[in-house]
Each structure stands twice: as structure tokens, then as C-alpha cells.
Amino acid sequence: MRRTLLGRSVTVARLSRSAARWWAWLGRHPDVTDTVLALFLLALAVPRLGFIGVGARWPPDTVAVLLVVAGTAPLALRRRRPATVLAVVSLVTVLHRPLTGTAVPDFLAVLIAVWTVGALCPPAVARTANGVALVVVPTALLPGLDVAHPEEVLRNYVLFAIVWALGNQHRRGAEARVAAVREREARLNQQRESLVREAAAAERLRLARDLHDVVAHHVTLMVVQADTTRRGEASTLSPRTARTLESVCATGRQAMTEMRRLLAVIDVTPTPQPVLDVDLAGLLDRTRAAGLSVDLRTRGVPVPLPPTVAAPAYRVVQEALTNALRHAGPQARVGLTLAYDPGRLTIRVVDEPAVPGPRPADPGVGRGLAGMRDRVTQLGGTVRTGPTPPGGFEVVAHLPLPATPDGDAGHG
Known part of the structure; x- marks a missing residue:
């Protein structure tokens, strides 16, 4: 019993992983997904034309077959040209009864195109395209409905409006997610730049303090010792040695002046060190x-x-x-x-x-x-x-x- 349950759980886990991999692959290849969707809708619509199955009519109505193909095949391009696809499938749906004399098998392709326009197109384009489809397509389907029952007449209009609203809501959610990701990236970049600037400023401050505290200290000692020797032992120094010590003092003082200018360029602010x-x-x-x-x-x-x-x-x-x-x-x-x-x-x-x-x-x-x-x-x-x-x-x-x-x- 335990082995059977374990074997079933392993099989379910493998199937879940396989399904997840296929789903991820389809997500990376939207054109393949849309093509499969178009073929699926075509496979659903063709049997309803009446030339397959019990009571089949042969030869099939060529115009009806072409209209079904023209009403489903464009869905393979619905993400690339959503408004164009909606226009084509809507036109095919409107022309189906006048050209064939029969009711439209279904208008699922139009609903998918309406949702795609609401989800992917800019709001202005979506309002125009879906507004026209909402008025034209359900109106063209009225001759096939029982006008004695108003709920059947309103059903298509309500259904189109709901699908449009769902697509529009999907677009808003996607835009909000994209905006949140961009805002987070901008905030992270700002924080990283702030940390890098803080580290660079700290390093520059350390170097400047080293220059001031270490180098300036030793240069000052050098100047003081040279000047003390020059003044204290002036009577015993040769003129050449005295001039050398005087040159050392002048060079040291000039070095201190240049160092102060350098520290001023670095613009070190004596702020408290973080601990x-x-x-x-x-x-x-x-x-x-x-x-x-x-x-x-x-x-x-x-x-x-x-x-x-x-x-x-x-x-x-x-x-x-x-x-x-x-x-x-x-x-x-x-x-x-x-x-x-x-x-x-x-x-x-x-x-x-x-x-x-x-x-x-x-x-x-x-x-x-x-x-x-x-x-x-x-x-x-x-x-x-x-x-x-x-x-x-x-x-x-x-x-x-x-x-x-x-x-x-x-x-x-």
C-alpha cells in the first residue's frame, strides 16, 4: 500500500515538473502559444459546419470554411497586432450570416481578441477598437437570437463588456507591476550609489587626514629642526651649509602651503567619524x-x-x-x-x-x-x-x- 502511494506521488511530482517546464517554455514562446490557441479554436469550429459526423453534408460550404479559418487563424498574431486581429475576426463574424445564411458557430475568437486589445493596447486604442466591436458584433448577431427574450439580446453586450473590462484590468495590473519594478530598481540604484559615494568620501577623508596628520607633521618637524640648526649654530656653519638649511626651510614651508591648497581642493569637511x-x-x-x-x-x-x-x-x-x-x-x-x-x-x-x-x-x-x-x-x-x-x-x-x-x- 505504501509503495503504491509512494509510486503515485512520484508520478504526480514528475508530471507536475513536466507541466511546469512546458508552461514555462510556452511563456517564453508566445507566438507558439497563440498558434496553438488558433488551431484549437479552428478544431472546435470546423465540426459545427455540418460536414463532419452524423448527418454530414458534402461537399462542405467553401465560403463557410474560409470564414471559419479567417476568423480563427489571425489569433496567432494577436499579441503582435491586437487591434488588427480584432478588426479581422469582427469583420468575419459580421459577414458570416450574410454570406452563408447560417448562424455563426461561435464568437469565442472575437472575445479573445477583445480581451487582448484591452490588455495590450494603449487605453485610447482599446476604447476605440473595443467600443466599435462592442456595438457592431453583438448587433450583427441579433438576427440569430430570440428577440422575445431580452436577456438573450443583452447577454452578448454584457459578455463583451465584461471581457473588455477584464482585459483592461489585466493591463492596469501589468502596468502597476512594471512601475513597481522600475521604482524598486531606481531606489536600489540610488542606495547603491549612496553607499559607493559614502565609501569613496570616507576613503578620501582618510587620505586627506593622513596627508595632514602624517606628512604635514613630518614636514613641520623637518622645517623646525632645520631652522633651529640654522639659527642656533649660525656662527659655526659655513655659508654654503647655512644657505642649504635656509633652502630646506623655504622648500618645507612651500610644501606645507601646497598641501593646504591640495586639502582645500579635496574639500575635506571635519565631520565626526562614524563608529x-x-x-x-x-x-x-x-x-x-x-x-x-x-x-x-x-x-x-x-x-x-x-x-x-x-x-x-x-x-x-x-x-x-x-x-x-x-x-x-x-x-x-x-x-x-x-x-x-x-x-x-x-x-x-x-x-x-x-x-x-x-x-x-x-x-x-x-x-x-x-x-x-x-x-x-x-x-x-x-x-x-x-x-x-x-x-x-x-x-x-x-x-x-x-x-x-x-x-x-x-x-x-
């Missing part, structure tokens, strides 16, 4: 809004971070998320783990692209990750980066935490 403790939530919100699915996990007991660690830690997370957004795509999944261990903070960021496969370029050679390594190395930490299967990327940074007087890392 991991306070600004991580906002960074994750912006990243998730850009399309990444970020899962934050914390191990250990979080402790307040000193500014010397909190700011670089934030930049590590920011650069890793930006790298994932660039290379893994907006639909990727990202795991962010913050591990608070005694004397060390470990940041691990692993992305899983939505479409597994090799990356278009090795993200490890970018300036962002190089800048990340520089920040962490200056603190005495380490950074490890590399690919993960299938097609993901991992960033692991270990940042040392200073010990407090009671022996714990961080400070309160």
Missing part, C-alpha cells in the same frame, strides 16, 4: 534597503569600543558590505558576525551571491580592501580576505582591544 557602536544600525538599514540581505550575529559580550577601534571597525564593515554589493549583486545574502573576545574584536563578513558562480573580477585587488588592511594593520590587527564556495567572498578582520585597568578589553 561601530553607534552607526552600525544605520549602515545596515541602508545596505538592506539597497537589496542585500544582511544577517547580523554577535558572539560574546559586547563592550564599548574606544574611538581608535570603533571608527576603523565601522569602516571595515562598511567596505566589506560595499564590496559584497558591488560583486555579489543586490540580491545576495551576507552574514556579519561580531565576536567580542578578551583583548580582541573579530569582524567576519561572508557574502553568498544570488547566482552562484565565479566573480566577474577579483575584489581583493581593489583600493577599498587595501585601505581596510592599512587601517587594521595600523592598529596592530590583521585582515584575511578570500573567495568561498560557491562564488562567495569572505572578509575576516581581527582588531586588538586595549586592556582596561580591571583587565577587560574596551572601556566603560
Whole structure:
């Protein structure tokens, strides 16, 4: 019994998968779908002409056969020329009784054409085409109806109006879905650009501060030492040495002036640096809004971070998320783990692209990750980066935490 049920369930699952594959294939080939639809309607209409089956008449009415073919075959082009197809099948339906003297076998092809016009044509075209069809076609069918029963007369008009309304509703729904997708794409692009600009601005700020704090500091020391030597030992220096020291001082001061001009061009605004403790939530919100699915996990007991660690830690997370957004795509999944261990903070960021496969370029050679390594190395930490299967990327940074007087890392 169990084997029978299991075998049936497997068969049903296989049939479902086969049907799903065929349905998807037909969705990718609308012309084939429409051709099959036209042939199906033709197969339904031909037997009603009376030359097949019991009481068949032979030879068949050639005009009737041609009209049936002309009233169904155009449906193969209904998505390419919806208004034209509606005009052809409507005309064939109107001419059927005058040319053959018999009632129209059915007008299902006209209803399908009406729905297609309402669903695919612009509103103005749909109103014109379907309005004409709504008036002309049901009116042409009146001689075949029993006018003594008004419901039969109104039935066709109501049916045409309902099909038109359904097609129009389908068009509105499709337009709304397209607009929603475009709006979401625009929002994601804006969020990605914002993250990229933020990362670029942060890197530019770091470079400018390095120029100001490191280079300017050493140049200033050089100028001060040279000037002190020139003035303090003027009596013992040879004229050539004194001129050399004076030239060193002038060159150093000129270098400082040029550096100030360069920093002014960079236009660095002395804004507070974002830190991991306070600004991580906002960074994750912006990243998730850009399309990444970020899962934050914390191990250990979080402790307040000193500014010397909190700011670089934030930049590590920011650069890793930006790298994932660039290379893994907006639909990727990202795991962010913050591990608070005694004397060390470990940041691990692993992305899983939505479409597994090799990356278009090795993200490890970018300036962002190089800048990340520089920040962490200056603190005495380490950074490890590399690919993960299938097609993901991992960033692991270990940042040392200073010990407090009671022996714990961080400070309160």
C-alpha cells in the first residue's frame, strides 16, 4: 500500500515538473502559444459546419470554411497586432450570416481578441477598437437570437463588456507591476550609489587626514629642526651649509602651503567619524534597503569600543558590505558576525551571491580592501580576505582591544 502511494506521488511530482517546464517554455514562446490557441479554436469550429459526423453534408460550404479559418487563424498574431486581429475576426463574424445564411458557430475568437486589445493596447486604442466591436458584433448577431427574450439580446453586450473590462484590468495590473519594478530598481540604484559615494568620501577623508596628520607633521618637524640648526649654530656653519638649511626651510614651508591648497581642493569637511557602536544600525538599514540581505550575529559580550577601534571597525564593515554589493549583486545574502573576545574584536563578513558562480573580477585587488588592511594593520590587527564556495567572498578582520585597568578589553 505504501509503495503504491509512494509510486503515485512520484508520478504526480514528475508530471507536475513536466507541466511546469512546458508552461514555462510556452511563456517564453508566445507566438507558439497563440498558434496553438488558433488551431484549437479552428478544431472546435470546423465540426459545427455540418460536414463532419452524423448527418454530414458534402461537399462542405467553401465560403463557410474560409470564414471559419479567417476568423480563427489571425489569433496567432494577436499579441503582435491586437487591434488588427480584432478588426479581422469582427469583420468575419459580421459577414458570416450574410454570406452563408447560417448562424455563426461561435464568437469565442472575437472575445479573445477583445480581451487582448484591452490588455495590450494603449487605453485610447482599446476604447476605440473595443467600443466599435462592442456595438457592431453583438448587433450583427441579433438576427440569430430570440428577440422575445431580452436577456438573450443583452447577454452578448454584457459578455463583451465584461471581457473588455477584464482585459483592461489585466493591463492596469501589468502596468502597476512594471512601475513597481522600475521604482524598486531606481531606489536600489540610488542606495547603491549612496553607499559607493559614502565609501569613496570616507576613503578620501582618510587620505586627506593622513596627508595632514602624517606628512604635514613630518614636514613641520623637518622645517623646525632645520631652522633651529640654522639659527642656533649660525656662527659655526659655513655659508654654503647655512644657505642649504635656509633652502630646506623655504622648500618645507612651500610644501606645507601646497598641501593646504591640495586639502582645500579635496574639500575635506571635519565631520565626526562614524563608529561601530553607534552607526552600525544605520549602515545596515541602508545596505538592506539597497537589496542585500544582511544577517547580523554577535558572539560574546559586547563592550564599548574606544574611538581608535570603533571608527576603523565601522569602516571595515562598511567596505566589506560595499564590496559584497558591488560583486555579489543586490540580491545576495551576507552574514556579519561580531565576536567580542578578551583583548580582541573579530569582524567576519561572508557574502553568498544570488547566482552562484565565479566573480566577474577579483575584489581583493581593489583600493577599498587595501585601505581596510592599512587601517587594521595600523592598529596592530590583521585582515584575511578570500573567495568561498560557491562564488562567495569572505572578509575576516581581527582588531586588538586595549586592556582596561580591571583587565577587560574596551572601556566603560
